[in-house]
Amino acid sequence: MKISLTLNNRPKTFDVAPDEYLVDTLRRYGYTSVRRGCDTTSCGVCTLLVDDKPVPSCAFLSARADGARLTTVEGIPETASKLAEHFGERGADQCGFCNPGIALAVHSMEQSGMPADDATIDHYLVGNLCRCTGYQSQREAIKAYLGDKK
Amino acid sequence: MKINQLKQVETLDEAYRLLNEDRRNVVIAGGAWLKMSSRTVETGIDLSNLSLDYIEETPEALRIGSMTTLRQLETHAGVRALYKGMLSTSISQIMGVGLRNLVTIGGSIIGKYGFSDVLPALLAMETSLVFHSQGEIPLEDFLESKGRINDVLVSINIRKKKGVGYFKKVKQTALAFATLNIAVSRSEGLYKIAIGSRPSVATLAREAMEEVNLAESVDDETIARAAEHATSLKFSSNPSASEDYRAILARVYTGRGLKEVRDCED
Ligand SMILES: Cc1cc2nc3c(=O)[nH]c(=O)nc-3n(C[C@H](O)[C@H](O)[C@H](O)COP(=O)(O)OP(=O)(O)OC[C@H]3O[C@@H](n4cnc5c(N)ncnc54)[C@H](O)[C@@H]3O)c2cc1C
Ligand code: FES
Ligand code: FES
Numbered sequence: 001m002k003i004s005l006t007l008n009n010r011p012k013t014f015d016v017a018p019d020e021y022l023v024d025t026l027r028r029y030g031y032t033s034v035r036r037g038c039d040t041t042s043c044g045v046c047t048l049l050v051d052d053k054p055v056p057s058c059a060f061l062s063a064r065a066d067g068a069r070l071t072t073v074e075g076i077p078e079t080a081s082k083l084a085e086h087f088g089e090r091g092a093d094q095c096g097f098c099n100p101g102i103a104l105a106v107h108s109m110e111q112s113g114m115p116a117d118d119a120t121i122d123h124y125l126v127g128n129l130c131r132c133t134g135y136q137s138q139r140e141a142i143k144a145y146l147g148d149k150k
Numbered sequence: 151m152k153i154n155q156l157k158q159v160e161t162l163d164e165a166y167r168l169l170n171e172d173r174r175n176v177v178i179a180g181g182a183w184l185k186m187s188s189r190t191v192e193t194g195i196d197l198s199n200l201s202l203d204y205i206e207e208t209p210e211a212l213r214i215g216s217m218t219t220l221r222q223l224e225t226h227a228g229v230r231a232l233y234k235g236m237l238s239t240s241i242s243q244i245m246g247v248g249l250r251n252l253v254t255i256g257g258s259i260i261g262k263y264g265f266s267d268v269l270p271a272l273l274a275m276e277t278s279l280v281f282h283s284q285g286e287i288p289l290e291d292f293l294e295s296k297g298r299i300n301d302v303l304v305s306i307n308i309r310k311k312k313g314v315g316y317f318k319k320v321k322q323t324a325l326a327f328a329t330l331n332i333a334v335s336r337s338e339g340l341y342k343i344a345i346g347s348r349p350s351v352a353t354l355a356r357e358a359m360e361e362v363n364l365a366e367s368v369d370d371e372t373i374a375r376a377a378e379h380a381t382s383l384k385f386s387s388n389p390s391a392s393e394d395y396r397a398i399l400a401r402v403y404t405g406r407g408l409k410e411v412r413d414c415e416d
Contacts, residue, residue: 001156018194019153021185041182041249042325053221054248059182063156064198105248126324127246 003066007031008075014062022048022057022065026072033073033100037129044128047101048072054108056127073100079107082148086141094132102128106142116146151187153178153194160199162282165302168195177302179217179257182249202256202304205229211310216256216303220268221247223255232308233275233335234414236315240271240333243319256303262293262351265327269293269352271317273344274333276309293351313337314414316407320399322390329391330399334407341368341408343376345400348385355380358404368412377405 004013007026016025023046026034034057037045041056048057049071073080080103087093102125109124121142130138156178159165168175174192178184184191202217207228214223223229224241244250244267258268259279269289277289281301289306315335319328328347335342341362346352361376362368378401385396 018156019151040186041252042245044246044248047248053251055252056182056248059180059185059252061156061178061181061196063158064196108247123242124247127248
């Protein structure tokens with residue numbers, strides 16, 4: 001079946017199977033910043049914004065995205081580059097595999113106007129796992145990024 | 151899960167008819183739990199076009215569409231106000247925000263998952279389910295029923311009462327299933343205690359409830375006796391905890407929950 005949607009503000013049409021998930025569709029069409037980790041909605045690396053809300057794209061049926069507004073990390077260039085600076089300064093990235101999902105989650109947290117305190121950051125990002133960093137440096141980087149935006 | 155065809159139904163009648171037409175047809179809500187199954191589905195009955203994602207508030211009740219996401223519920227002012235936010239608290243401890251933006255209250259109930267964090271909270275309030283064909287039934291009756299569900303859950307009704315609630319999820323890591331979960335409420339002088347992840351599905355701890363509800367005064371001794379009764383529920387062992395450990399957790403958290411709701415102002 002065909003679905004039409006906007007991806008990073010551009011109209012797109014994709015051919016999808018009835019049991020295909022967005023992570024597969026997007027990667028098949030070359031949007032490889034959407035990564036596959038656990039494939040069971042447990043790690044957050046496949047995070048995508050659907051109508052501005054973060055969701056695990058590994059469990060979001062592509063057919064359901066017909067008419068939706070999708071955002072990958074390429075669609076939030078300002079957040080992605082500022083956050084990358086803060087991550088770099090604090091050594092909050094190693095392999096970078098988790099980074100697009102985290103950037104999208106932080107962007108959505110920022111858009112919903114949540115406070116930039118440790119508890120809120122931990123609660124909002126608990127579903128975005130990172131195998132490398134231990135989270136402390138990431139939390140500091142995210143706090144600094146959100147602090148800059150005030 | 152393999153889906154041969156996906157049907158975005160336009161009416162509840164159509165969903166119901168498809169569900170009963172072929173045993174290989176399945177209702178798809180958030181689809182997150184179904185995704186992990188290895189079954190082959192002939193027709194996936196997608197409810198997402200039926201506008202069942204709503205939370206309506208009347209002076210008497212909250213009416214929640216079955217496709218409402220857990221995140222919608224968690225952040226809804228009316229839900230947060232109910233029993234001191236017991237349901238929101240239970241939801242907020244399920245995985246991350248992303249998953250909660252996808253999974254639905256309907257899928258969380260129909261699955262009758264033993265580990266469910268929402269079921270104890272819903273049981274400790276006054277909750278009923280509205281099915282397309284069967285009509286309205288109490289949540290407790292549904293949880294005790296057996297066999298395949300050949301009906302479409304339309305909405306969930308929670309009676310709005312003045313009351314206070316307590317929810318505790320005992321877990322080993324931030325994203326783990328509960329080793330045990332418990333919800334305790336007090337409303338109009340009556341206490342309810344629901345215990346889940348035993349590891350079987352949540353149930354009311356009736357003997358413990360009777361102990362406090364029939365007592366002349368809910369003092370610490372009454373609470374200690376009620377907490378002891380909670381250990382008579384059926385618990386089992388699995389890799390996350392032993393039967394005995396679960397019974398101890400049930401005793402400790404029944405006691406703490408009862409004290410908290412007893413001492414909490416309405
Ligand atoms: C990785 C992971 C971890 C989780 N951890 C927890 C946890 O710690 N605590 C917790 O409480 N929950 C947890 N859950 C469960 C989650 O909260 C949902 O309850 C679950 O995903 C089902 O919701 P869904 O919308 O995805 O349902 P689906 O997967 O779409 O459906 C589940 C079942 O319900 C049926 N169904 C759904 N809606 C209807 C309807 N309206 N009428 C008739 N039948 C229907 C489906 O046919 C299917 O059999 C977890 C889920 C996942 C995937
Ligand atoms: S790949 Fe989707 S949550 Fe892990
Ligand atoms: S930096 Fe490697 S997974 Fe996060």
